[in-house]
Amino acid sequence: MAAKKKTQFAILGLLSWKPMSGYDVKKLVDVGLSHFWNENYGQIYPTLDRLVADGLATKKSDHASGKRRRFVYTITRKGKKAFRTWIEAPTDAPIVRNELQLKFFLSSGLPAIDSVRLIKQHQGAQRAALAEYRHSEAVLREALQNDAVSDELDELMTMTGTDSQSRKKQLNTFYLTLRHGIHIIEARLAWCEEAITSLGADLANTET
Amino acid sequence: MAAKKKTQFAILGLLSWKPMSGYDVKKLVDVGLSHFWNENYGQIYPTLDRLVADGLATKKSDHASGKRRRFVYTITRKGKKAFRTWIEAPTDAPIVRNELQLKFFLSSGLPAIDSVRLIKQHQGAQRAALAEYRHSEAVLREALQNDAVSDELDELMTMTGTDSQSRKKQLNTFYLTLRHGIHIIEARLAWCEEAITSLGADLANTET
DNA sequence: TCAGACATGTAAGTCGTTACATGATTCA
DNA sequence: TGAATCATGTAACGACTTACATGTCTGA
Numbered sequence: 001m002a003a004k005k006k007t008q009f010a011i012l013g014l015l016s017w018k019p020m021s022g023y024d025v026k027k028l029v030d031v032g033l034s035h036f037w038n039e040n041y042g043q044i045y046p047t048l049d050r051l052v053a054d055g056l057a058t059k060k061s062d063h064a065s066g067k068r069r070r071f072v073y074t075i076t077r078k079g080k081k082a083f084r085t086w087i088e089a090p091t092d093a094p095i096v097r098n099e100l101q102l103k104f105f106l107s108s109g110l111p112a113i114d115s116v117r118l119i120k121q122h123q124g125a126q127r128a129a130l131a132e133y134r135h136s137e138a139v140l141r142e143a144l145q146n147d148a149v150s151d152e153l154d155e156l157m158t159m160t161g162t163d164s165q166s167r168k169k170q171l172n173t174f175y176l177t178l179r180h181g182i183h184i185i186e187a188r189l190a191w192c193e194e195a196i197t198s199l200g201a202d203l204a205n206t207e208t
Numbered sequence: 209m210a211a212k213k214k215t216q217f218a219i220l221g222l223l224s225w226k227p228m229s230g231y232d233v234k235k236l237v238d239v240g241l242s243h244f245w246n247e248n249y250g251q252i253y254p255t256l257d258r259l260v261a262d263g264l265a266t267k268k269s270d271h272a273s274g275k276r277r278r279f280v281y282t283i284t285r286k287g288k289k290a291f292r293t294w295i296e297a298p299t300d301a302p303i304v305r306n307e308l309q310l311k312f313f314l315s316s317g318l319p320a321i322d323s324v325r326l327i328k329q330h331q332g333a334q335r336a337a338l339a340e341y342r343h344s345e346a347v348l349r350e351a352l353q354n355d356a357v358s359d360e361l362d363e364l365m366t367m368t369g370t371d372s373q374s375r376k377k378q379l380n381t382f383y384l385t386l387r388h389g390i391h392i393i394e395a396r397l398a399w400c401e402e403a404i405t406s407l408g409a410d411l412a413n414t415e416t
Numbered sequence: 417t418c419a420g421a422c423a424t425g426t427a428a429g430t431c432g433t434t435a436c437a438t439g440a441t442t443c444a
Numbered sequence: 445t446g447a448a449t450c451a452t453g454t455a456a457c458g459a460c461t462t463a464c465a466t467g468t469c470t471g472a
Binding site for chain 1: 314
Binding site: 254 | 423425427433
């Protein structure tokens with residue numbers, strides 16, 4: 001029939017940390033999961049309502065005291081159970097749609113110089129991403145070593161609802177998740193170097 | 209409104225090598241692009257018809273001489289132009305949906321031992337994939353060095369319609385594409401090691 | 417003969433993106 | 445006062461997956 005409703009579990013997992021709104025969900029996904037996951041409002045709000053319909057979460061208006069209207073979703077016991085079941089179920093292999101690789105593969109009939117141009121653009125984007133990740137890595141590493149979070153991190157920790165006991169564990173999870181992103185980007189950059197060298201040799205052979 | 213019709217260009221790119229059927233398209237995608245792309249029949253056949261409707265390809269019955277019924281699609285001049293335009297257009301960043309990373313990130317509230325189990329399963333799957341890739345790598349490397357393709361490869365080269373002049377270039381593209389997959393899998397495995405070590409230290413700290 | 421590969425297609429349902437629509441609050 | 449951020453949602457349109465449906469040919 002159809003796919004696996006992973007959006008539901010992703011949101012359920014975030015709610016298992018702390019009750020939050022659709023807006024909070026979006027922000028946390030963007031900040032914490034962006035290099036291997038993404039969700040958008042068009043998915044999030046309907047999914048939250050569905051979670052409620054399925055009894056996995058409850059919806060409460062948090063509109064009091066002259067504040068903005070805001071709906072906070074809280075995971076139920078049934079929701080926690082469903083989340084645990086999902087965690088323990090077999091995990092699908094990573095799904096990747098890499099347009100650069102697709103273009104590179106398909107453009108084998110074109111001059112090598114075109115492929116090199118393609119790869120160099122990609123290389124630039126990956127280097128920029130790496131620089132950002134390296135910054136976050138430094139911030140997290142410092143927090144882990146000094147056992148004290150910076151202002152920058154404090155907001156994130158508040159959003160996740162982490163209490164002080166589990167803070168270090170949560171930080172380490174963030175750190176390791178980021179390390180995964182760094183490993184992947186470095187792998188892509190290593191490939192760029194290798195491919196450019198290989199195609200450069202081609203160019204030298206055919207053009208001299 | 210909606211997404212970018214990359215399936216169309218992926219198929220167009222394959223047709224730019226050689227006229228082929230929907231079945232051929234599926235096989236080539238599975239063999240050559242599987243670690244960074246996938247298509248299925250439910251996409252392929254409608255897309256091929258759409259390509260024809262848009263004047264980017266033509267459809268011919270290849271049903272003669274007691275053979276099976278078979279429809280072969282041929283790229284048109286307009287199709288080639290559209291393909292070139294796509295190649296030269298800005299390339300989207302890779303899109304990844306990594307369920308393992310998602311689970312790992314979300315399960316930070318669970319005991320470290322659960323995370324370790326999760327990662328070890330993933331590690332096993334990645335090791336198996338690496339072994340397969342290593343085999344293909346050896347086959348391709350040999351073909352490149354000896355300038356002679358094995359039987360195993362010959363079928364692939366026939367499918368792609370490569371003539372003898374561009375054969376070496378085509379082989380090198382296959383090789384580099386595969387190298388990308390190997391870089392990525394190695395990065396994932398390196399992360400697994402790192403994460404298990406880190407979580408192992410946690411376990412030692414909290415359980416002794 | 418019979419399994420496996422060849423070959424084409426549809427139906428149903430979900431996923432996912434983008435644009436649109438609307439409005440409140442905060443802070444410089 | 446006006447830009448940025450907070451906040452919620454819908455509509456339209458593809459994209460994507462899976463199961464189903466059907467039939468042929470080849471080679472062990």
